[in-house]
Amino acid sequence: MRRLLAGRLLQGLAVLWVVATLTFVLLHIAPGDPYSYQGDRRVAPEVVAHWRHVYCLDRPLAAQYACYLGSLARGDLGFSISQSRPVREILVDYVPRTLELMSLGLILSFAVGIALGVLEARHRGTFADWGSRGIALFFYSMPDFWLALMLALVFAYWLPIFPISGIENVIAAPTYSGWQRLADHLRHLVLPVTALVLMTCAAIARFQRAAMLDVIRLEFVVAARAKGVSESAITRHHVLRNALLPIITLAGLMLPMLLGGAVLVELVFSWPGMGFITAMAVGSRDYALVTSSVLVTSALVVAGTIAADLLYALADPRVRAK
């Protein structure tokens, strides 16, 4: 188990190094550097020269690369031109909000997806099975941004039940008590999280249903029936436990998808998270911020995959033993 963890961590570091190198190379394929942008004449040449020196842009490429990796290793992610403060400070503000949205979305879409998959498998071939799969497939095949926009249109504009944007009511929030503030924040979470769940739970439900049907065919299910285990206990206990194994792997794979979805959802609902800030940074050519958020995103994906591997090993005794 410990060796597995150590191995995965090393792999993860290697992936991050590759990502860092790739972003470096990509940035340097493009002509010029972040400070060669001539649009804004208000920046004095001495200032530009200062930052060029700080980020080693006045040195040969190999030295630039070493300098870049060195500052990454020190945790120095650079300075955001568009926000005029260190990238690290910005990330400290924005990453937790994305993590909040993502983890809620992840937990809920897996809860909904697994429950749907189990029910569909249990009642396979019935009207409920077909209906549930049809509806889930509809949401899955709709473009993500359209889905988010429709949610905003229906539940924030036509039926103003939920707030349309932001993370809290900026005007009233300062006057709220702790609980009121929490309730207000949760109300702001409803639509973005719902959008994330609708985008992903259909895929999870399909996988879960297929995994359940694969397991239901196995002989130990017949053996469990022959022992006198009830049908519902067989589904909950014998089948689900085995059918969750492939879903754990899926969770690791879904993470990038969910992060991609989060960017859209954050934009549509003006959720001030990583996706939102990255999109803004791309617009204002804030290279330091863009590269850092790419790195942080890949770090999140790597961490998710490692977590999925460890969970899998915990859940499957056959892997645990190796």
Place this chain on the structure above:
Amino acid sequence: MTPRPLLSVEELRTYFRTSAGVARAVDGVSFSIAANESVGVVGESGCGKSVTSLSLLRLIQRPGTIEPGSKIELEGTDLLSLDDESMRRIRGNRIAMIFQEPMTALNPVFTIGAQLAEVPRVHEHITRRDAWARAVEMLGTVGIPDPAERAHSYPHQLSGGMRQRVMIGMALMLSPALLIADEPTTALDVTIQAQILELLAELRARTAMSVLLITHDLGVVAESTSRVIVMYAGEIVEQAGVRELFAQPHHPYTEGLMAAMPRAGTKRERLTVIPGAVPSPYEWPSGCRFHERCPYAWERCEREHPPLYEIGVGHVSRCHLAVEPERRATPHLPLAARAGAGA
């Protein structure tokens, strides 16, 4: 008057209604098992022996159904009229079953102790701890060394023979009246096979349970049963005491099975095979279902479905040779072999 048998099966029909038609996998099977008796069921794969055993537990899944008119009675209870919950209480409790491949019949993600303890837990009000203690005790009974330790193992950590011991232990947790063993030794090495059969015989002697041993291996039947049922094409074709059957097989199919069995002490160039294959359950042949593969068949066999003729005491055979024994003197090449040679 003979005492009421433990299990009596009458006119059992299990059909599978699919888009391809109706597969009559088990087609009118009647037999009974007395208390503490060991009965063997033999036949090639596809003859309906496994469907028969699953029918006894009512574990036939869609699209299979046990047809109306069938009757299964255990200890005086009509199993086919029970509701699902009452039937569930019989499974694993009064009738238990062990399977051919213990690796796939055990759940890979639970410890063997937990899988044994599950049996009393679903049938009795018992604490987790007590159930576990009984599981450990049973593992010792079926010959697992160091049972307290081994109970924490997962199926993949045991050898094939040990796994089958675990399966047997799981089946015997609640001392069932009837144990159905569906090819319990087929997946095992020959030396392990003997150990498992010995264990079953020993446990049967100790607990007074009955055993229904399903197998395609006549050798296994000879070693461990007192009565044999031979099945072919969804029907019983012959039934006799094990000695009687081996000394005087009546049905040509039984004869064929025995000729196909290697025998110690006799030197033969090659084993005989029964020509042709088991026919499709969607379309059993007319008349005698074996006539195409039979070396004695005559036109009556194509036309008339033979009943179970009484041959001797407790010996029945579904073959017209019972009334026209002189035909046995003139064997010929079976229809299936002739068709096969032409192709």
